[in-house]
Each structure stands twice: as C-alpha cells, then as structure tokens.
Amino acid sequence: xxxxxxxxxxLGIILGILIINGFNLANQASNNESGNALQISSPTPSxxxxxxxQSLISITYPExxxxxxxxxxxxxxxxxxxxxxxxxxxxxxxxISSNSxxxxxxxxxxxxxxxxxxxGFLSDNSSTSSDIRIYYxxxxxx
Amino acid sequence: MIYSVxxxxxxxLLFTFGQVLASTPATSSADIETKVKDLVESKLSSQEASLNxxxxxxxxxxxxxxSLKSNILTLESQETIQIKVLDTTPVTILGKNSKISDLxxxxxxxxxxxxxxxxxxxxxxxxxxxxxxxxxAVPFTGKVDASNQRQLTVTTTSDTKVFLPSTKTxxxxxxFDAGDVIIGTYKLVDGKLYLTQAxxxxx
Numbered sequence: 001x002x003x004x005x006x007x008x009x010x011l012g013i014i015l016g017i018l019i020i021n022g023f024n025l026a027n028q029a030s031n032n033e034s035g036n037a038l039q040i041s042s043p044t045p046s047x048x049x050x051x052x053x054q055s056l057i058s059i060t061y062p063e064x065x066x067x068x069x070x071x072x073x074x075x076x077x078x079x080x081x082x083x084x085x086x087x088x089x090x091x092x093x094x095x096i097s098s099n100s101x102x103x104x105x106x107x108x109x110x111x112x113x114x115x116x117x118x119x120g121f122l123s124d125n126s127s128t129s130s131d132i133r134i135y136y137x138x139x140x141x142x
Numbered sequence: 143m144i145y146s147v148x149x150x151x152x153x154x155l156l157f158t159f160g161q162v163l164a165s166t167p168a169t170s171s172a173d174i175e176t177k178v179k180d181l182v183e184s185k186l187s188s189q190e191a192s193l194n195x196x197x198x199x200x201x202x203x204x205x206x207x208x209s210l211k212s213n214i215l216t217l218e219s220q221e222t223i224q225i226k227v228l229d230t231t232p233v234t235i236l237g238k239n240s241k242i243s244d245l246x247x248x249x250x251x252x253x254x255x256x257x258x259x260x261x262x263x264x265x266x267x268x269x270x271x272x273x274x275x276x277x278x279a280v281p282f283t284g285k286v287d288a289s290n291q292r293q294l295t296v297t298t299t300s301d302t303k304v305f306l307p308s309t310k311t312x313x314x315x316x317x318f319d320a321g322d323v324i325i326g327t328y329k330l331v332d333g334k335l336y337l338t339q340a341x342x343x344x345x
Contacts, residue, residue: 065201065202065203066198066201066202067197067200067201067202067254068197069197083343084325084341084343086281086325086326086327086339088278088279088281088327090273090278092338093279093327093338093339094339095325095326095339095340095341112204112252112268112270113202113204113252113270113273115273115278117281119281121281121283121325121343125283125284125298125299127281127283129281133202133204135202135204135252135254137252137254137268139234139266139268141197141200141254141265141266142265
C-alpha cells in the first residue's frame, strides 16, 4: 500500500510538470506571434537609391520612387554639417535646421511625381544635394 | 486502495501547480494594460500595413514613352527602363480611363510598377502633363549687399542677384542686413527673381 502511494505521488508530480511545461510552451508561442506582428507593422526604412556617392546628404526616409496615398509624408535626412538645409518640392520650399545630424520635416505632396531636392551649403559656398521622387496618388491598386 | 492512489495523484498535482505558481512573478494590472495596449496597437498596425501593402511594393517612374512593342513599354526616365505591360493593365490618359493601345509615343506618363523576377511589371499607367522646370525654386547662398522693402541685393559666388519679394511668402526683405550671409530659394518669373525662402546663417 505504502509503495503504491509513493508511486502515485511520483506520477502526479511528473504529470503536473508535464502540464506546466505545456502551458509555458503555449505562452512562448503566443509571445513570438505578437512579436512578429510588431515587426511587420514597423518596417525598417532602407536608404534611397538615387543619391550620388559624393553627396553629404542622405535621405533616410522614405525610399526613392515610393508610392503613397497620403497627401503628406515625413522626410528624414542625415547631414553631418549641422547647418540649415533647403528642401525643395513641387508644393513649396522649406529651410530646416537641426541641433544634431538628423533632420526631419513634414512635406505636403502634390498628385503625381514629387521631386524632392535637399540642398546644403558648405563653408566654402559649394553645395551638396540629394534628391528622391515620391509618387502621390489616390488611385486604387490591386 | 485505488481511492488512496487517486487522492495521492490529485494532491501531488495540486502541490506541483502550487510550487510553479508561487515561483511565477505576479502580473500587475499595469503589465496587463501594457500587454493589451501593445496587442491592440500591433493588430491595428498590421491591419494598416496590410492595407498599404499593395502601395509599399510599388515603385513609380515618370518619363517619356519611347516605344510600346510586344507588351514591353520603354520609358525614358532618369534612365531608360523597360517595363512589362499586360493588355489588362489599367491606363488613364490625362485622368480618363483608356486602353494600352491609346498610349501615344512621346507622351509623358507615370508608370506604377511592381518588381517581378524578370524586371518590372506595370500595374497602372497614367499619362500626365509634362512638368514645367521653370516653376521650380532654385537654391542659393550669398552675402547681402543691400536691402529695402522692394528689393534685396545679394552677391553669390557667381554674380550679384537682385531679388524681389514674393507675394506667396511672408518673408520681409528688410529682415536682412548688409553683410548677412543668407541661404534661400528663388523663382525666375518673366526674367525677374522672386525670393521664396531665405534665412540668415551668419551676420
């Protein structure tokens, strides 16, 4: 009788551990799934393609030739000189400043092609520039 | 006997559960709130991403149509590119629904493309009016020579420019003093330079 009870207790403990492990595995799988969803929702912007290699200005967002159905877009720029930059677009011109090497501004877009040109002037009055094209359309795509 | 074994199993199970629960850190209501918030945000973001997915995979090319042969459209953009078109590719000519066969060689078009294994495939073609380069602003930098309400004289590296105030901006020419180094933009209209943006970078 005593022997059977000890075996039963052992079996109970093993069974309990197995069930708890099952719960833990299910929780882990659920966490991984929500992590993947977050990754999809925030894609990493990749550098633009249309910049000359000599330009000091790097437009980090959005990508060149991107298509959007939004009438405004946030432009992100990296520029080591920390001096004001001129942003020229079909909707207008802006001069933007930053205390760091990262610049950003919101741009209004016109329907169709938006050639966005970013120009900086160096201390010797020479200029450096970079440009991208953004396409704004409200048409539907399948 | 069987009853005793059954009771022993139940108690052992309860004991194990109790041990594991005791070792698990308690989840505060703030943690639960954060988790729920993250979950809702991730669901909303993924829904938004899925809605924008067709656009995210597209790239636009504006240029002149050079040729359209055997379902290959050649477009002169910054570079000359060849794009596969289908008879069913939606086409709008200056905003009106049309057919591929209505596209005229030499017309300016925006071709929305999707990358395929053999290159690009058009998903929509829209002809547009060619852009007017003269309407685009020109950047400059220089030193202010003189300013008054009607004009601003600036010496640049190449020449001396006289800017007039633009009615489309709120820039006051009198905000700039002689000797200021400025950067800005202007537009050339009927041979006159209109200042559209300007900022003093050093006095």
